[in-house]
Amino acid sequence: MRVYFDNAATTAMDDRVIAAMLPFMKEHYGNPSSVHSHGREVRTAIERSRKKVAELLNATPAEIFFTSGGTEADNTAIVCGIQTHGIQHAITSPLEHHAVLHTLEECAKKGMVKLSLLEVNDQGDINLDHLQDLLRANPKSLVSVMHANNEIGNINDLTAIGNLAREYDAFFHSDTVQTMGHYVHDLKNLPVDAIVAGGHKFHGPKGSGFLYVKKDKKITPFIYGGAQERNMRGGTENVIGIIGIAKALEIAYEDMDGHRKHVEDIKSRFIEKLKADIPGVEFNGLSAEMDKSLYTVLNVSLPPSEENGGMLLFNLDLHGISASGGSACSSGATVGSHVLRAIGAKADRDSVRFSFSRFNTVEEVDYTVEKLKELYGVIA
Ligand SMILES: Cc1ncc(COP(=O)(O)O)c(C=O)c1O
Numbered sequence: 317m318r319v320y321f322d323n324a325a326t327t328a329m330d331d332r333v334i335a336a337m338l339p340f341m342k343e344h345y346g347n348p349s350s351v352h353s354h355g356r357e358v359r360t361a362i363e364r365s366r367k368k369v370a371e372l373l374n375a376t377p378a379e380i381f382f383t384s385g386g387t388e389a390d391n392t393a394i395v396c397g398i399q400t401h402g403i404q405h406a407i408t409s410p411l412e413h414h415a416v417l418h419t420l421e422e423c424a425k426k427g428m429v430k431l432s433l434l435e436v437n438d439q440g441d442i443n444l445d446h447l448q449d450l451l452r453a454n455p456k457s458l459v460s461v462m463h464a465n466n467e468i469g470n471i472n473d474l475t476a477i478g479n480l481a482r483e484y485d486a487f488f489h490s491d492t493v494q495t496m497g498h499y500v501h502d503l504k505n506l507p508v509d510a511i512v513a514g515g516h517k518f519h520g521p522k523g524s525g526f527l528y529v530k531k532d533k534k535i536t537p538f539i540y541g542g543a544q545e546r547n548m549r550g551g552t553e554n555v556i557g558i559i560g561i562a563k564a565l566e567i568a569y570e571d572m573d574g575h576r577k578h579v580e581d582i583k584s585r586f587i588e589k590l591k592a593d594i595p596g597v598e599f600n601g602l603s604a605e606m607d608k609s610l611y612t613v614l615n616v617s618l619p620p621s622e623e624n625g626g627m628l629l630f631n632l633d634l635h636g637i638s639a640s641g642g643s644a645c646s647s648g649a650t651v652g653s654h655v656l657r658a659i660g661a662k663a664d665r666d667s668v669r670f671s672f673s674r675f676n677t678v679e680e681v682d683y684t685v686e687k688l689k690e691l692y693g694v695i696a
Pocket of ligand 1: 324325384385386387388390413415462464465466491493494513514515516523524525
C-alpha cells in the first residue's frame with residue numbers, strides 16, 4: 317500500500333482542475349497582453365478567474381493579484397507593505413513559515429524595520445497581551461501572523477489579532493496558505509489588510525498563488541516590468557496556473573463542509589487509534605484538539621526509541637507511507653523544525669506530521685497505525 321499523508325506540503329491535483337487548464341495549454345495559447353483575438357480570449361479567462369476568486373472570498377477583483385505562489389505573495393505583502401506605508405517596526409511570531417520569517421529577518425537586516433517576535437507558549441499559543449504591548453509601544457507597525465500553522469496546525473484568531481492591529485493603525489498581513497480552500501475567508505468581515513494563497517495546497521497547480529490586498533491599503537509592486545496585474549506584477553501571466561487555482565478554489569468552496577467532514581473523520585480516527593495503540597504517544601501544539609487546529613494536520617510526538625530515533629520518516633517511507641518531519645517547503649524535510657524548537661518540543665522524541673486531504677481514506681489510517689505498532693514493537 318502507498319499512503320500519501322503529506323498534504324500540507326502539497327496535494328494531488330483534482331482532475332477537474334486539470335481539465336480546466338488543458339485548453340489553455342493547447343488551443344488558447346495567446347498572450348493575454350496582446351490585443352488580437354488570441355490574446356483577448358485568454359485575457360477574458362484570466363479576468364473571469366480573478367472575479368471568481370474575489371466572489372468566493374467576498375472581495376473585489378481589484379483586490380486580487382495572481383502570483384507564483386504563497387511565498388511570492390507573502391514577500392510582496394511584507395516588503396511592499398513596509399515600503400508603501402512607511403512602516404518602521406514589524407511584529408511576527410517565531411512559528412511563522414520561512415516565507416514570512418526569512419523575509420522579515422531580511423527586512424530587519426537591511427535596516428528597513430526593527431523586528432519584534434511575539435511570545436508563544438509550549439502549546440504554540442500566541443500571547444495577545446504581548447501583541448498589544450508591542451503595538452502600544454509601536455503604533456503603525458506591520459503585523460504578520462499566520463492563520464494556521466503548517467507544522468502543528470494551530471489556528472490563530474485572525475479577528476482578535478486584526479482588531480488589535482486596527483486599534484493601533486497597523487498593517488495586518490496573514491499567511492493563509494494552509495487555510496485557503498479549507499476554510500471560508502469572508503474578507504468583507506475579516507479585519508485583515510493582506511492574505512495569500514498557494515494553489516497546490518488545495519488540489520490546484522504548483523507555482524500558482526494569489527495575494528489579496530484591501531483596497532484602502534494599496535501597496536507598490538514587488539516585481540517591475542510590464543503592465544500585467546494592473547501594473548502590480550510585471551511578467552507574462554502564468555495563465556494555466558491562474559485558471560487552475562481559480563478552478564481549485566471553486567471546487568473547494570462547492571463542498572467545503574463535505575470535505576471537512578471526510579477529513580475530520582480521518583483525523584479523529586487517527587488520534588483515537590494512536591492513543592489506544594501506541595503507549596506514550598503525544599501530540600505537538602494543539603494539533604490533537606479538533607476545534608483549535610487544522611483538520612488537515614496532525615503532529616505526532618512518539619516516545620524515544622532506539623530503532624526509530626531519527627529514522628522514523630525513513631522507516632515509514634519503507635512501508636510506503638509519505639509523511640513529513642517539519643515544513644515540507646524546505647527541501648530536505650528532516651532538518652530540525654524551528655516551530656518545534658520554539659514550542660520546546662522534547663529533543664529525544666520523534667515528531668512526524670501527518671497531513672490529510674479529501675483523497676485519503678480511513679483504511680490508510682488503519683494501515684499507518686499498524687505499521688507504527690510494528691515499528692514501536694507493540695505486541696497485538
Ligand atoms: C504556511 C505556509 N506559508 C507559505 C508557504 C509557501 O507557499 P508556496 O509553496 O505556494 O510558495 C507554505 C508552504 O508550505 C506554507 O505552509
